[in-house]
Amino acid sequence: MSFEEIFCQDKAVSILQRAFASDKIAHAYIFSGSEGVGKFKTVCQWSKLLLCAEPIMQNGITDSCGQCPSCIKFQNGSHPDFNHIHKELLEFTEGGKSKAAPVDVPIAVIREFLIAKVSSRPVFSKRKIFVVSEAEKLNKHSQNALLKILEEAPQYCCIILLCTRLQSLLATTKSRCQIVPFLPISEDKITEQLKQAGAEKKSAKYFARLANGSLGVACKLVQLESEGADFYQTKKEIINSLCNLSLRDTLNLAEKILSQAKTISEIWAKLNKEMSKPDIKRTVGKIMIRIIMSALYDAMRLDFVQAESLVNFDQLEDIKKLAARFNCEQAAEKISQANQAIQQIESNVNERLIFERLLLNVAVSDSMACSNVQR
Numbered sequence: 625m626s627f628e629e630i631f632c633q634d635k636a637v638s639i640l641q642r643a644f645a646s647d648k649i650a651h652a653y654i655f656s657g658s659e660g661v662g663k664f665k666t667v668c669q670w671s672k673l674l675l676c677a678e679p680i681m682q683n684g685i686t687d688s689c690g691q692c693p694s695c696i697k698f699q700n701g702s703h704p705d706f707n708h709i710h711k712e713l714l715e716f717t718e719g720g721k722s723k724a725a726p727v728d729v730p731i732a733v734i735r736e737f738l739i740a741k742v743s744s745r746p747v748f749s750k751r752k753i754f755v756v757s758e759a760e761k762l763n764k765h766s767q768n769a770l771l772k773i774l775e776e777a778p779q780y781c782c783i784i785l786l787c788t789r790l791q792s793l794l795a796t797t798k799s800r801c802q803i804v805p806f807l808p809i810s811e812d813k814i815t816e817q818l819k820q821a822g823a824e825k826k827s828a829k830y831f832a833r834l835a836n837g838s839l840g841v842a843c844k845l846v847q848l849e850s851e852g853a854d855f856y857q858t859k860k861e862i863i864n865s866l867c868n869l870s871l872r873d874t875l876n877l878a879e880k881i882l883s884q885a886k887t888i889s890e891i892w893a894k895l896n897k898e899m900s901k902p903d904i905k906r907t908v909g910k911i912m913i914r915i916i917m918s919a920l921y922d923a924m925r926l927d928f929v930q931a932e933s934l935v936n937f938d939q940l941e942d943i944k945k946l947a948a949r950f951n952c953e954q955a956a957e958k959i960s961q962a963n964q965a966i967q968q969i970e971s972n973v974n975e976r977l978i979f980e981r982l983l984l985n986v987a988v989s990d991s992m993a994c995s996n997v998q999r
């Protein structure tokens with residue numbers, strides 16, 4: 625892996641390259657952008673470069689050498705000056721063993737794996753790196769605990785927060801870090817990558833649109849598909865059911881979605897051992913809601929865009945039926961309810977309740993609208 629292989633994040637790479645070339649490396653960064661756009665890959669390459677003993681210049685880009693003892697330790701995942709902090713470390717904190725998988729990044733993790741380690745000097749390289757994954761899940765206590773370190777980090781430290789929702793961070797946290805933006809990747813480029821990975825043309829285009837600029841998410845969907853997750857077929861069935869959804873059908877549809885989500889989560893868990901099962905379940909739940917949301921969004925803009933640019937371009941008849949059921953305002957309200965449902969999943973509300981309520985809202989407001997029309 626090298627900087628040159630980082631996909632479509634030229635702006636972020638050039639910010640880091642300029643900082644390195646001018647020896648103006650910040651003590652704290654926020655890599656900000658959606659999930660799956662290359663933040664983690666970039667932070668690994670950046671950390672490896674900062675730790676490397678003999679950086680090299682190739683095609684105008686400075687990169688780690690890949691051969692010095694530091695690079696070799698980094699590649700083996702055993703560099704003593706590289707610290708990856710993630711919420712799952714909770715079980716290794718004092719008294720954390722019996723605790724359930726956390727939803728946010730607990731203060732105990734920040735204290736024991738970051739704050740306590742910052743003051744000791746690097747042992748192998750001239751720098752010490754701390755990467756905090758899912759920084760959007762740092763709760764207020766964790767962020768407050770971090771503030772002093774972000775402000776007065778020792779010279780040898782570089783702390784990098786990976787964040788998908790900048791608005792979740794306190795202004796005081798943001799103001800102490802340099803923000804490096806990671807932009808969504810274009811649909812064409814994602815589709816191309818998915819086709820190269822073996823995805824069929826139609827599903828590649830659909831997954832690229834559903835992933836909304838996230839190559840990582842799109843690749844995961846295609847990978848799950850090849851392992852038998854049947855995502856594409858599932859989405860077709862969900863949208864088909866939505867366009868005729870009656871109050872009576874909502875519980876059945878919720879049940880069906882939950883059961884499909886369970887199957888997909890199980891396949892995902894086999895593929896990805898480092899992600900906790902509750903996290904996988906929440907992620908799949910959110911994708912299921914995005915499928916529903918994409919249909920509502922398509923229905924809302926059906927009259928204003930070409931059919932080819934809909935997310936569900938492959939189910940035009942279903943989208944037309946759905947659009948006939950409610951006006952733009954109603955569709956927008958349902959989309960906002962779906963957004964709330966995504967937030968509820970992140971707050972660990974019971975998923976069955978979330979799906980039942982969401983589908984009920986789609987069906988109820990629709991029948992109320994119809995009865996209003998009849999009157």
Ligand SMILES: [Zn+2]
Pocket residue numbers: 676677678679688689690691692693694695
């Ligand atoms: Zn090296």
